[in-house]
Amino acid sequence: MLRGGGGGARRGGGSLEDALLNAPLFSAQSTLKLTEQGEMISTRYLNNTSALNNLSSIMGALLKKSLYDEKGVSKNPINPSTQALMQHLSAISYQTYRQLYTMQGFLEYFKQATPIAFIQELNLGSRPAKRRESTQLEDLRAIPWVFAWTQNRSILPAWYGVGSALKSVDLKDLQACYNEGGFFKVVVDNIAQVLLKVDLDIAKQYHAFASNVPNAKNIWTHIESEFHTSLERILQIRQENALLEKEDLVREGILFRTPYTNALNCLQIELIKVFKHNPKDQIKLAIQSTLIGIAQGLRNTG
Numbered sequence: 001m002l003r004g005g006g007g008g009a010r011r012g013g014g015s016l017e018d019a020l021l022n023a024p025l026f027s028a029q030s031t032l033k034l035t036e037q038g039e040m041i042s043t044r045y046l047n048n049t050s051a052l053n054n055l056s057s058i059m060g061a062l063l064k065k066s067l068y069d070e071k072g073v074s075k076n077p078i079n080p081s082t083q084a085l086m087q088h089l090s091a092i093s094y095q096t097y098r099q100l101y102t103m104q105g106f107l108e109y110f111k112q113a114t115p116i117a118f119i120q121e122l123n124l125g126s127r128p129a130k131r132r133e134s135t136q137l138e139d140l141r142a143i144p145w146v147f148a149w150t151q152n153r154s155i156l157p158a159w160y161g162v163g164s165a166l167k168s169v170d171l172k173d174l175q176a177c178y179n180e181g182g183f184f185k186v187v188v189d190n191i192a193q194v195l196l197k198v199d200l201d202i203a204k205q206y207h208a209f210a211s212n213v214p215n216a217k218n219i220w221t222h223i224e225s226e227f228h229t230s231l232e233r234i235l236q237i238r239q240e241n242a243l244l245e246k247e248d249l250v251r252e253g254i255l256f257r258t259p260y261t262n263a264l265n266c267l268q269i270e271l272i273k274v275f276k277h278n279p280k281d282q283i284k285l286a287i288q289s290t291l292i293g294i295a296q297g298l299r300n301t302g
Contacts (some may be wrong), residue, residue, distance in 0.1 A: 163229030
């Protein structure tokens with residue numbers, strides 16, 4: 001098995017153990033090839049303690065998966081009805097995501113409402129931000145795409161379309177599917193973590209940078225509406241009043257970092273305002289420093 005995991009949940013940045021144990025039977029067979037994003041190397045391997053913990057976690061997950069494969073047992077087999085439900089959800093969420101992506105003015109909105117211009121010049125990624133010089137969204141690599149939306153605190157690629165998809169299915173069926181465990185539960189739990197990191201009040205301040213973009217108001221309305229629909233449905237499926245209320249350590253870890261991350265976002269917004277009127281290299285470097293700080297605070301890049 002080859003697993004290429006990203007930093008963000010949108011690109012496979014969730015638990016490796018969950019991913020392995022919900023992979024098809026006999027897919028690992030005691031062997032795992034793993035690629036790590038360049039952006040995540042320092043987070044996971046910067047010092048001996050972090051590296052040892054991460055490698056131990058990888059080995060533990062692989063051993064557990066290998067034991068299941070050796071016995072010919074799937075930890076969470078997917079029954080046909082669950083598979084059909086997930087295929088339906090995938091189709092609806094994809095359609096909803098594409099509708100936003102193809103809206104009039106969306107490319108310009110993305111350029112103005114995220115710090116993508118500064119990310120493209122940041123010496124952080126393992127590859128160039130674009131596959132070739134172009135103004136098309138299709139030529140932007142996945143890492144800066146997710147990174148940009150993460151920076152403006154909407155983290156849009158991780159959840160947009162989820163609410164519409166989940167709303168199209170009866171809640172009892174969704175809860176039954178979630179309680180089975182397996183892949184669907186992993187996806188829902190990952191989305192719950194992401195939603196806790198979203199801050200639409202901050203995202204709206206970035207949205208103000210795109211106020212002159214045609215159709216910007218309509219784009220924001222769609223983003224805001226889909227977020228609230230996604231949040232409502234995820235809470236209902238997990239039967240919670242607040243996100244991750246049953247996972248104290250994870251919730252507390254995210255909330256502990258939030259005030260510091262919020263402060264960096266506020267600083268970044270003010271620096272971008274200054275840069276628009278006074279584009280000095282010193283200000284650009286300060287903005288790029290906030291990019292790194294926010295990524296560290298959210299524990300996600302792209």
